[in-house]
Amino acid sequence: MSTFLVALASSLTIMAADSPQYGQLKGRILDNEKNPLPGAVVIIDGNKLSAVTDLDGFFSFANLSSGNHNLKVTYIGFLPVSKTIVVSEKSTVDDIVMSDTSRELNEVVVTGVFSGQQRAINAQKNxxxxxxxxxxxxxxxxxxxxxxxxxxxxxxxxxxxxxxxxxxxxxxxxxxxxxxxxxxxxxxxxxxxxxxxxxxxxxxxxxxxxxxxxxxxxxxxxxxxxxxxxxxxxKNSPHRFTVGAVAGTGYNWISRKAQMNFGLTLGNRFFNDRFGVMLAASYNNAPVGSYNTEFIWEKDDDGKIYVNDYQIRQYYVTRERQSYSLSLDWKFNDFNKVWFKGIFNNRNDWENRYRTTLKDITSEGKADVRVQTKGGSGDERNARLERQRTMDFTLGGENRLGILGMDWKLGYARAMEKRPNERYIDYRLKSQRFSFDLTNPREPFATPDEGYTMTLNDDFSLKELTQQQEDIVEQDFKAALDFKARLSERSKIKFGCKFVNKTKDKEIDYYEYTPLDKKAFNADALAHTTDQSTDRFMPSSKYQAGTFIDKKFLGSLNLDDSNLFER
CATH class of the missing domain: 2.170.130.10 (TonB-dependent receptor, plug domain)
Structure with a gap:
């Protein structure tokens, strides 16, 4: 098999040497501001051959007969361009600049806002x-x-x-x-x-x-x-000096805090346009929240519809996003280049949830009351931290081997999620009686009967005190090799191979803790409560989340102290 391949390669070399009447052609399509036009249609000799420009505005033809050819370029929103070109063994066309059709109007027309989408539509069409x-x-x-x-x-x-x-x-x-x-x-x-x-x-x-x-x-x-x-x-490496910045803010009605958003993009080309660099960074901080009610309906043996599970939830969440990207490319010549693209994304999600539940409600209105606080340790702002990260780094190249085009890529990608010290404290009061207003089936409302309650007090007992650690990692190693060649004026072939090595690991450690001195712990916990009642509860002002163990008390517990807790 190896002998056959060598002989084939030799025959291709000899044929290329004995056939100087064929050549290669490469060029680039730009607008008046020297920005690339991806998705432009390039036609040779009246639809005899055609190509579509890539994201950087480049097009190429292989196995073209030497001599003069007519080249025509079309692009939605731009005037067509026609010119005569001369093809030799390896030839390039000077950058072809297209003019926007709006320039023919005798007025000022702002097109910059839509220029990128104009390029997207052309790429989509082709x-x-x-x-x-x-x-x-x-x-x-x-x-x-x-x-x-x-x-x-x-x-x-x-x-x-x-x-x-x-x-x-x-x-x-x-x-x-x-x-x-x-x-x-x-x-x-x-x-x-x-x-x-x-x-x-x-x-x-x-x-x-x-x-x-x-x-x-x-x-x-x-x-x-x-x-x-x-x-x-x-973002690709630019074709000229590029700088861009974005900043924004907002206000969240639930958290009553301001949001922030910043972004910066910077790029240029160096060494006679052979080396391109594009850097981008983004930061977003969003304190948000949500209110919601959740109900489960059941039917008893007599066909009576009643609420079996009744929950009022209140969330406070702060989301912080950071992202960084880098794009590099080096052009050896018009037919060969290497490039690198990398992106890193990080999101920190701090969440506290306060939940009041009427659980296992009977058709007679009897239920257990559960009051739960979701948080984390003091190192995580006394909130459940979900940290997720993704990254992708790829090295690739575009090369021309005679009539054969070759693209290759080597890449590494990783995604991970960590949830350190995710904590829940849950108090329960058994067998309480409630009356339910079912006038509006979408908003059933529970009222404790006289002598009963759903508000956290000394009658409640500790149901659960838990902590969980979670660690998830998925990794990909990737390699791809693609070849393409034009077989004739009307046909071309593309073939290649790809290798992926994927691994994924998930580790969860879950512990339930019991205070050694339950009476003293309950007294201490119930002395550290927070009232989450608000007149802004969005499903309806008649619902109130109620009173809960404070997140700071939950976060301050030393659960690893064997003198205080057993697990």
Whole structure:
């Protein structure tokens, strides 16, 4: 087999040497401000051959006959360009600059806001499969803090929410796990423990240059996405000096705190445009919260409908996002270059939850009352900390070997989730009687009968005191090699291979603690309570979360002290 390959390579070399009548051509399409135009259609000799420019505005042709050819470029929103070119063994075309059609009007027209989306529409039009492409400037028109919120504005995309932010994306109505999320074409691992869904709220919207949603897959895409594929393209190396900044703020009605958002992008080219650099950073801090009620309905043996589970919940959450990306490329010549792209995302999610539950309600209105505080240790701001991180680093190249084009990529991706010292303290009062107002089935309301209560007091006893540690890590090592060649004026071939080594580890440590002196502990705990009643409870002002063990008391407990607790 090795002898055959050597002989084949030799024959190709001899044929190329004996056939100087064929050559290669490469060029770049720009607008008047020297920005690349991806998705432009380049036609040779009146539809004899055609190509579409890539994200950097480059196009190429192989195996063109030497001599003069007519080249025509078309792009939505720009005037067509035609010129005569001369093709030799390896030739390049000077940058072709296209003029915006709006320049023919005798008035001032502002087009910068939509120029990126104009490029996205051209790329979408010229893709073979069914895709939606959205650019950064289109994303920036809306106050979307993460990429999941930006995705929900694309037709055929649905999202699942967590605390008011889009977390998982669903394509064409399929479950989120049926779709894949990629960064620059490489699959992004998931930090979730039992599912393969990728957390889209990890990635700030201002870190992405283009969103590409493929609703049907091509043979050169991973075949593990029944629903579709969401490809996030990070910011590419620029073709000239580029600087951009964004800042924003807001106010949350529940937390009564201000939100902050900052972003910075900086890039340039050096060494006679051979070396390109693009740096981007983003920071977001959002103190938010939510109120909600949850009810479960049952039917008894006589067919009577009643509420079996009744919950009032109050959440306070602070979400902090940090993201950094780097893009580098080095051009050896017009036909060969190497590039590197890396992105790192970190999200810290501090959450406190106060929950009052009427549990196991009977049809006669008898129930147990449960009052629970969710928090963490003092090192985690006395709140449950969920720290999720994703990173993707890829080294790749684009090369031309005679009539054969070669693309290669080597990559490493990692996703992790840590939940240190997640704590719950739960107090219970058994067998309380309630009357239920079921006038509005969507808002059943429970009132304690005379002599009964659902407010935390000395009659309650400790039900649970728990702490949990969680550590999840998923890693991918990836390598891909693709070849492409034009067989004739009307046909071309593309083939390649890909290797992925994936590992995923999940470790959970769960402990339940019992105070050695229960009486003294209960007295101390009930002396440290917080009233979470508010006139702003959104489902209805008639609901109140009530009184709970204070999060600072829960966070201050030394659960590792064997003189105080056993587990």
């Amino acid at each position: 893709n073979i499969n069914i895709t939606n492409v959205v650019s950064a400037d289109q994303i920036g028109k809306f106050p979307d803090s993460n990429i999941g919120d930006a995705l929900k504005r694309i037709s055929g995309i649905n999202v699942q929410y967590d605390q008011g932010e889009a977390r998982f994306g669903q394509v064409r109505g399929t479950p989120a796990e049926f779709s894949s999320v990629t960064i620059n074409g490489s699959r992004l691992p998931s930090a979730e423990g039992d599912i393969r869904n990728v957390q889209l709220d990890l990635i700030p919207s201002d870190m992405i240059q283009t969103i590409e949603v493929s609703k049907t897959l091509m043979p050169d895409q991973d075949g593990d996405a029944i629903g579709g594929s969401i490809n996030l393209v990070t």
